[in-house]
Amino acid sequence: MSAENTWGRRYLMCPPTHFEVLYEINPWMHREVPVDPDRAREQWEALVALVRQAGAEVELLGPQPHLPDLVFTANAGVVNGRQFVPARFRGPERRGETPHAVAWFAERGWRVDELPEGVAHEGAGDSLPFADVLVSGYRWRSDARSHAPLSALTGAPVRSIELTDHRFYHLDLTFCPLDDRHAITVPAVWDRYGRAVVDDLVPEPLVLELDEASQFVANSIVVGRNVVMPACPPRVGRVLATWGFEVAVADVGEFLKAGGGCRCLTLALDVDLSGVPAHS
């Protein structure tokens, strides 16, 4: 029998008030494809409703002008109990987000521990807990070099996975922990060492084909036995049902224009890497 994730019942989200595609920092972003702000707002509100329905709490980060990607709270940093390790964004476009995230956590009593300067790491977008380790991606947005200090700060062992396909520039587009035995994986866009590591780590993976992964299927939110997904191909739905998961699909099409899905729009606030279930 598999046990539910010990985390994923409290999320930080940011309303898409200032969301648009202002720059292109991943292959999904095209400035000539405009965001429909009304549709984005509707989709985001529907997502919030689905996450709440699934049984999770949602807390809000105030939107900021000129920081369109602040909606993608997953990249704000790594949460570990009452510790917050803020991201160090690769590109200058998103670096302005960090002070807002740090302020939010600091005001609410989190201890803010920073990664050393000169290394890039883009938060939970590139680091997701599975079993007792932090699976961390690197290459496009986060540096492999950030993993050792991240491990030192959080006390959690880090398993580094190289992301080999630029379209899947963050780990959370390729990996989604479902419970303590299952995860959605896209090994085709990992290096073979990373594949071997996850193979060893995850007893029963749901391996996505590239066409499935391209629909951001792995970028899903897991709340206990509920999964909120940007898309759910029939095959994936059948497997998830067999494993006892209930699927809800959230249309986040406006956000896909910026290369982000459901998971990218949320940051779990109840991750505790010391292995103690935070929500119990």
Next chain:
Amino acid sequence: MPAELVEVEGHIIDSLILAKVLDLIVAAGADYHMVDVRIGRTNTDPSKVRLEVRADDEADLVALLEELQVHGANLVGELDAVFEVCTDDGVLPAGFYATTNLPTWVRLGGHWYPVENPEMDCALVVTTNRAPVVRTVPMHRVIAGERVVTGREGVRVDTPERPQGATPFEFMASEVSSEKPKSLLVAEVARRLRANRERGRRLLVVCGPAVIHTGAGPDLARLVRSGWVDVVFAGNGFAAHDLEADVLGTSLGVSVDAGTPTEGGHSNHLRVINEIRRWGSIEAAVGGGYVTGGVMYECVQRGVPFVLGGSVRDDGPLPDVRTDVVAAVDEMRQHVAGVGVALMLASTLHAVATGNILPANVETYCVDINQAVVTKLADRGSRQALGIVTDVGLFVRDLAARLDPS
């Protein structure tokens, strides 16, 4: 080989990052050496590995290091070598770097420069024309004003690894082989000498008098005549007995053909030395027809250079013997460039002296009936020496038969 130190840290074992970094190095055709390995003991303990990465040229190395950096392998900051200026001729700065005979690199201005002529127990002198040149210089040869490397900073030595597996040395895995089939060893040495010649490298032979006593003189002379030997180092004794054997047919008074002592033979070599002194040099004696065969004769005939180093117990000595031993070693140094193989034949002191000035990449075969000689050479730092414990007469005869079957 240019090399740099890199460090990988974190859960590099479980993440297979270390395996990946090593694979990348090997796949790039480069090489690595683990300088320091600290493996974390628990799941949360990070591991740390320090690697020396070596590539054929600096551009390849830079490209590889950039790739390794993506996977978290960081360059460990290396410092340039430090040097001090000599204040007196023949006296080194107090903190001078004492060399080994191994391939050595010196870092100057962020680049690694190879030491031109590795030799043990010397100092490293840096000269700069267009590009820096680093060479080994023995203590007595430094000149006031020369820049000498001090301390260990910015100096790197390539550690030789004894060839493993299916290499020509496989059958000689032990350093000294007293219990190996000798004909196999000789065949292998012959093969190595052929390969050496094909690479355009020279063969140096260091001879002791036992080469003549055991009757190997004619065989060695044949090897010189057929062009196998490029340079000869020996002492007064070897040359004297070689000449004695040619002129009087004895070696230390013992008939080389019959093996019987000849009457008054104990003074034979003195008489021959005396005559050569009358001629003025071995070359003159050969030219004048006094000497008509033997190793020294063939050397003169073929223009093979030889250096005869003197010692305090020499009879005569022969006029060609360098009695200033410091000058003798300096002269030997001039002949070691381009040497790929050194054969030490039944010689102790000259073998050790030669071993001292040879770079570690010169294949050295030390043939002696006494295992202690081989051990002595290795103990003095010539780790590349492979010993063959056998009678030198039989060895040289067999070797000549294989190299020059005519």
